[in-house]
Amino acid sequence: MSKKMVLIDGHSILNRAFYGVPDLSNAQGLHTNAVYGFLNIMFKILEEEKPEYLAVAFDVHAPTFRHELFKEYKGTRKPMPEELREQVPVMKEVLQSMGICTVEKAGLEADDILGTLAKRGEKEGMEVALVSGDRDLLQIASDHIKIRIPKTKGGKTEIEDYYASDVQEAYQVTPVQFIELKALMGDSSDNIPGVPKVGPKTATDLMVQYGSLDNIYAHLDEITKKSIRESLAANRELADLSKVLATIHTDCELDVTWDMVRLQELFTPEAYTLFKQLEFKNLLSRFEEDAVTQNDQKETFRMTSELSDAEEAFSAAEKAGKAAFLVLEDGRADGDFAALALASAADQIWIFIPQGFLTKEYLTDKLKNLVKKGVKLSTFQIKNQYGYLESDETERFFDVLIAAYLLNPLKNDYSIEDIANEQLGLMIQSRQQLLEKLSLVKASQEREEAFREYAGFAVYTIFMAEPRLREKLRETGMEKLFEEIEMPLTRVLHDMEEEGVEVRPEELKAYGDALVERIEELEHSIHKQAGEDFNINSPKQLGEILFEKMQLPGGKKTKTGYSTAADVLDKLAPDYPIVSEILEYRGLTKLKSTYADGLAAYIGENNRIHTTLNQTITATGRISSTEPNLQNIPMRMELGRLIRKVFVPRSGYVFTDADYSQIELRVLAHMSGDEQLIEAYRSDADIHRITAAKVFHTPFEEVTDLQRRNAKAVNFGIVYGISSFGLSQDLSISRKEAAQYIEEYFKTYPKVKEFLDREVENAKENGYSVTMFGRRRPVPELKSSNFMQRSFGERVAMNAPIQGTAADIIKIAMIRVWKRLKEENLKSRLILQIHDELLVETAEDEMSLVADIMEKEMKNAAELAVSLEIDLHTGKNWYEAK
């Protein structure tokens, strides 16, 4: 049987995919739809053809001979959209990662490369499938060269196939005649002029009748239609030129050998990494088979319930002085676990299943003993495992999750599989795959095997990745950040989560009930005014009612319809009672569903709510709070703020709440070294008022409220990465005015401008921003050729060092406050952090001690050019303590 070769027209298929696949992008904001679509088409073809050879051809965007020739005809082709352009290098990288040969050569069009390779293959006796999105290549079709044209229709890909006979059937001409057909009729998208007045219909008729261009001209006088005859006669040169342009070269010089285009294993670790980055989740399943079989490491994993095995393993770990462990919980009960995995060398991988004499207690005792003996332990997500360690020390612990986050804080999630892939180049079974297997497979033998493999690879990965991650942290200057801030913080967060915060369920319920009354009232009134019942919570329905049925001004905005966002409705509220009622309705339903009902669902034992504090979510280094989010409890509006009354300390305790005063602006003053700003803070007066006085050239005493408000907005804007547009939006002033404010601000604080410019410059050069404590935030957007994305990158580069440094500082404060409470054997506990605020549940007899501790540790968390100030309050609920 003859061998098969698949050739792909890179740009053409990428282009098809781009327009055929809905917009996709990954977490980093990179568009991926064209690459995704390309791969789907490619995989489909490969499955059908099962070829031995595969190559993808691309145009080089440099002037070529043919481009030179028809330069003057250019201009009809639209420029490639940025969203597509950025995917071209990604596409090439993906192909390279799968070992697929990409062919491009200056001076050659992709068509020429494809034509040449196709003919070469045919000569060697191959069957060739040539995949392209446009029909130019039909002239190459033969009995052994099949042109395949994919059509993406509503998600489904259908492929039209053309051998020579199919071309004949569809166009009534042979592939060779197809060239001259095109020369006659022209092709605007390919910049082939053609003969004026001759369209597809006439061209086909002519070719069918006379067979060739030369023969047409030989029989010019036979052509009956006068206008056509005259146009042909007058444009012989143009016809010849068109033919040259339309002809694909099949004899180009290419440095391509059959060896280079031979298809290899596509699903390589490199490709896996890329697919992960691009978030091609369903394409990843193609790697699964290989993932499981690729590594024979798993043969050395030992799963056991024997006491003697445990003795052996733990003493080996103690001797080694370092080990990786992982407790695998089965999710049935808190603190209950299905297995303990332990690794002390690459070939010392154990999975202990508690059974008989090998009890959980025995295993955790063994683990605690390792800690006591000073063994260095690495694990994944240590925050959830302190219960098994019973240690306040973190110096000898290493959490690979935290390390992976610091090295790239932009990822959505961090899994052991990813770490295996990125650090060890290994593809391992994921937890998801394990769960799937467990749900499918009934045979206990197989289930055990799957579990052994998962647990083994997990702990093996941690053990092997630790030194590499440590080295990378050192290389990037984040070792101290890791050891002195992030690792100790894991311990603090563990306690905070466990501690939780008490709420009063009855009061929460009463609060919700009070809301319902007013909500129903508003609902009736709104429906009455609209003249019909509709779902006020549906932006779609609401937009239609307001802007179509009721004809309110200021419609149109978003992709899906009218914008009904608060800032739009705010403008209408004074003139239309229904709008202000809608706004009130929105506010109340938000309070009801998110807070009254939402929080109630999380109340657990002792009326306490235990949030999850996530340390590996944000790009800037802040922590986040989920299930429930206790970092966005209402504050700005009085009605919402009242919810804070249901958050109470346990009996015999009060709340002590302390928040930093403008920590980000103070960080800015320090990092920029601006004498004026530093001096402003040393004077201990209202910073916004001082700024207003300076910026608006007004005596301090005479600064109006409006001036102060504007100055405050500018201060905020600076921290966010100022833009005149953003500021004008916020203040409802013209862009010009906003620009003036900013200019005056920079004149007032010149080093602030220098600082911000420098941060952008550095980030552009390095590819990342960095905080005072060495935390990095990559800013890939700065490299984008898209104006909007690049501007975003610039703002991020200005904001990240400031927000990130503030985050570093409060983390230090948290660790120190926690430590002091612990060391001084106090009953009081740190329970919440809200970015610049700490909440301590304080024993009544420890109130002044706690206040002292918080004040001292928060103020001294960092040594800045300006002092760090806090506002501290106590109260018998959170409302009062703020």
Add this chain to the structure above:
DNA sequence: TGACTCACG
């Protein structure tokens, strides 16, 4: 599942 809206710092 993504878009929209809105709560916080």
Add this chain to the structure above:
DNA sequence: ACGTACGTGAGTCAG
């Protein structure tokens, strides 16, 4: 010419 402020999480709707 482009068209936004920085960082999060949750509830709801609609496809």
